[in-house]
Amino acid sequence: MNCPSPGAPQGVDVPGRVTPTIDVVLPCLDEAEGLSWLLPRLPAGARAIVVDNGSTDRSVHVARAHDALVVVESVRGFGAACDAGLRAASADVVAFCDADASLDPADLPAVVDPVVRGEADLVLGRRLPSEGAWPWHLRFANRELARRARRRTGLDVHDLGPMRAARRGALLGLDLADRRSGYPLEMLVAAADAGWRVQEVDVPYRPRLGRSKVTGTPLGAWRAVRDMSRVLAS
Template identity: 55%
Template structure:
């Protein structure tokens, strides 16, 4: 299957510094899926997260300014480590996408809330040509998803449907698509709006988007975004801005 078409409303190119990459001890050429893991102080979760990688998947850990030794730990565990000094979820994911080399890329939280064994299952519909983008739908364990974050997600899903007609119950903590297709979307958001922009631009470009359930466990350590009320409000603002720009 060829890469999905470019969107016709892509922004102009932005000159950006390339990420500083520490090579992995695994052979990148042998990877089937590169799993981009944005990381900010996730040392407590990384060992179990990386250990859960399916075969022929490579961890691309993007350190976004950690102070707990996350980058060094990830490198010691065999991950490719990318250092992205610009703070922001979108900045970290974009740096990981640039550093990836596999045909398929998964983007997943590095906090231990999602079992990376699910990457293979979410990749299957992309590989066999049914979908161009698979988005996870959280099935949370008790206490895993704070009420304020659930409410914000529900409002976002309703706004997405109203603006585009696209029915997704959750933007999810895990997404899978072809790397070249994602690069062709020319995603510009470098903060919390990145997951929504991915879906909006993919939809505008005519991508087939599907959703599969994943178990969602309580994260390891302190949440920096949707686990806090302040982080949830900021993420909601970023995403509401993107929805407001959608016609």
Template identity: 60%
Template sequence: MIDIVLPCLDEAAALPHVLGDLPDGTRALVVDNGSTDGSPEIARSLGAHVVTATQRGYGAACHAGLMAATADLVAFVDCDGSFDLSIVPALAAPVLDGSADLAVGRRRPVARGAWPAHARLANGVLSWRLRTLGLPVHDVGAVRVARRTALIDLAQIDRRSGYPLETMVLAAKAGWRVVETDVDYHPRHGRSKVTGTVRGTVQAMRDMTVVLAR
């Protein structure tokens, strides 16, 4: 069993598509982070387990999902329809067979506009920094899979947009074996709150710069 943590803030438009792709052997944990569009009710009606994260922030939602997870393996995937959940079993395979401690997806846009240029540039800078730490990656870990107990042991403290980068930095420090696999990246459903806007990308970069500074 793999628990798939889906941080959610007003993703009513995306949820039917996202949860319709749930693979066998997985469970969806939709972590509501203050939605006002009925996302929790929609998620429940589609069979997902809903977790409430009272602290606002992407990292807060991810961590609440991690603490609510019970499966041995935990995946983190955006809840906006930009990824098909069908990618999770293949991505998790190296962790499941013991050849890797952390598996991450390298985004490959499948349509124009899926990944705005400013967001891709920011990702390139940050992933270069990760490679200087010895991680063989070209993305900051928007999709990632690891064992639940190992993730908890990382003792992450970021609760904002720097959470996935912090996972990678701490994994490097802990000597984890990290593998990267290409994953399709689709245009999101609805309005982007972070990297789809210049303002959101700048804020995310600030959050991640704080992580790197630590």
């Protein structure tokens, strides 16, 4: 059994091993329904950081009812919410996950474990969609962006999905600047440029609860692709 380094915080349940506690950043804009399903499913030892990005529903109430740390980010944008959650985190390892119940937090140990073991610096969850989980136009856009990311970085990645994990200090050192939908891709590009070891692991992907505020409309999807294209062009 691998043992943690001296003084490492204890926490997340990974069979046969004691691993550092993790903070899980959950960007949130009107995701009360998703949070109600998701938060009780966090692995033991994982703390939820719900970053409220202007919700008008009961998202904040649900988050607090499940003992999540709530961070308010007034600047709208996925990247702005992720950055606020990262800076509010205190655990050695930080994971990111959507708050819409499309990804099961019970799968987080598979994403976190390679980082904890020192086998990878950044782990991405490669989404395996169930029926109805991923509209064809979004899947096509993701496939094309992943192809361009492979060409730009030289990394063998196939998905730019939101479930991912890395060490907090290293992530802060990347000094990511995008505050919109390009944030996940900027993280990957910056990690590649810094020589990080990047892995993908498969995670199930299910239909989200509620409508996406980023890609739920053709205009939103176009803006997300535009933001990521700007990252690749920079």
